[in-house]
Amino acid sequence: MNEPKPMSDNAPVSPERRRFIGAATATAAGLTLVPGVMLIEVAHGRPDDQAASSAVRWGMLVDANQCATGCDDCVTACSTENGWTPVAESTHPTQAPQWIRKLELQDPLTQMETNLPMMCQHCAEPPCVDVCPTGASFKRADGIVLVNRHTCIGCRYCMMACPYKARSLVHESLNDTQKADVPRGIGCVESCTFCVQKVDRGDGTTACVEACTAAGHNALVFGDMNDPESEISKRLRELPTKQVRADLNLNLGVRYHGI
Amino acid sequence: MTRLLMVGAIVLTTAAVAWAGMEDDDEPRSGRVPRPVITEPIKGERCVEDEAYMRRNHMKLLDHHRDETVLRGIRTKKYSLKECINCHASEKTGSVATAKEDFCVSCHSYAAVRIDCFDCHSTKPQGPIAKYPPSAEPTHYKHEIDGGAQ
Numbered sequence: 001m002n003e004p005k006p007m008s009d010n011a012p013v014s015p016e017r018r019r020f021i022g023a024a025t026a027t028a029a030g031l032t033l034v035p036g037v038m039l040i041e042v043a044h045g046r047p048d049d050q051a052a053s054s055a056v057r058w059g060m061l062v063d064a065n066q067c068a069t070g071c072d073d074c075v076t077a078c079s080t081e082n083g084w085t086p087v088a089e090s091t092h093p094t095q096a097p098q099w100i101r102k103l104e105l106q107d108p109l110t111q112m113e114t115n116l117p118m119m120c121q122h123c124a125e126p127p128c129v130d131v132c133p134t135g136a137s138f139k140r141a142d143g144i145v146l147v148n149r150h151t152c153i154g155c156r157y158c159m160m161a162c163p164y165k166a167r168s169l170v171h172e173s174l175n176d177t178q179k180a181d182v183p184r185g186i187g188c189v190e191s192c193t194f195c196v197q198k199v200d201r202g203d204g205t206t207a208c209v210e211a212c213t214a215a216g217h218n219a220l221v222f223g224d225m226n227d228p229e230s231e232i233s234k235r236l237r238e239l240p241t242k243q244v245r246a247d248l249n250l251n252l253g254v255r256y257h258g259i
Numbered sequence: 260m261t262r263l264l265m266v267g268a269i270v271l272t273t274a275a276v277a278w279a280g281m282e283d284d285d286e287p288r289s290g291r292v293p294r295p296v297i298t299e300p301i302k303g304e305r306c307v308e309d310e311a312y313m314r315r316n317h318m319k320l321l322d323h324h325r326d327e328t329v330l331r332g333i334r335t336k337k338y339s340l341k342e343c344i345n346c347h348a349s350e351k352t353g354s355v356a357t358a359k360e361d362f363c364v365s366c367h368s369y370a371a372v373r374i375d376c377f378d379c380h381s382t383k384p385q386g387p388i389a390k391y392p393p394s395a396e397p398t399h400y401k402h403e404i405d406g407g408a409q
């Protein structure tokens with residue numbers, strides 16, 4: 001990612017990459033946006049030894065108008081990427097971990113249906129962090145809210161505090177079924193990590209977004225909300241979006257359009 | 260009283276059987292003391308630090324590195340548990356902690372130190388073990404060369 005291909009290269013590129021190339025070329029063309037360039041590099045090719053930076057705030061835009069009835073590709077992709085058992089296959093479905101859920105809502109008056117995925121909203125002011133007695137629930141510099149399983153005692157206060165029901169406790173031993181990149185285990189609380197392993201690798205996207213795009217629904221956009229040139233920032237500027245339970249004033253990292 | 264005696268007898272018998280079992284299995288040993296089996300890593304010729312240093316201090320390095328990784332997102336490979344596993348997973352089981360002779364378990368049961376790393380962490384490298392052939396270039400070498408440490 002550090003050496004952008006010239007614009008003339010016609011190889012298929014992802015929108016993320018195209019945007020990056022576009023921005024880099026524009027800069028090379030004479031705009032001396034040195035801090036801007038830094039920002040882009042931080043966002044998409046952070047070296048292994050560099051800590052996550054507060055110059056970046058990862059976020060997601062969900063376009064509920066595009067989210068298809070009956071589709072749960074984002075949920076499947078999340079469970080595959082992060083190694084949690086899909087609820088339908090779980091031996092104890094009522095207590096099975098769920099990092100992302102597909103909701104199909106209907107307005108009782110008008111019968112209008114709304115589809116949307118619901119997951120950790122990566123609050124800028126996360127109640128789950130406020131209540132954690134051990135400091136295990138924490139917000140990383142780049143806005144991703146995580147559980148440090150080394151210090152989580154499984155008290156589940158955070159599950160109670162989260163207004164979005166985003167967190168689950170792992171009730172059962174996972175017997176070495178975890179992914180090498182995604183440690184998780186019995187007695188600890190977990191939730192959506194914005195695919196932190198992918199973000200740190202420089203993928204600049206999440207498994208659910210990839211799946212939604214691959215299915216042609218394009219209902220999800222992931223990116224750096226602090227970078228005015230990122231696709232998500234541009235879309236957020238153009239589209240009216242809402243935060244779920246905006247009244248709580250938590251400044252969410254996930255914004256919904258069409259709800 | 261008879262019951263107590265019986266329990267005592269059972270305990271003694273069990274201990275004797277266990278002792279006999281230890282005599283029987285063919286673990287390498289010096290004298291009568293069973294020693295841990297230390298299998299050769301599946302790739303690389305030496306560890307990121309001295310073997311003697313690693314035996315005493317690997318947990319400190321791992322503890323420090325885990326905080327850096329989880330809290331700050333620093334993902335250097337040198338002291339990463341994932342890289343330990345990539346090198347030390349057994350060719351037989353593909354794991355560092357499944358069978359009795361696997362790298363982590365072998366020493367830890369010898370030292371009677373129970374670890375819970377693998378309640379959460381996978382004991383296997385990502386993908387098939389063949390992905391890491393014995394002569395594959397170890398990532399931490401590159402790291403060291405780049406860092407100019409050697």
Ligand code: SF4
Nearest residue numbers: 120121123126128162
């Ligand atoms: S949505 Fe819930 S789990 Fe996620 S940051 Fe907010 S309070 Fe925490």
Ligand code: SF4
Nearest residue numbers: 132152153155156158
């Ligand atoms: S369950 Fe874990 S992360 Fe949640 S509040 Fe308790 S200690 Fe903190």
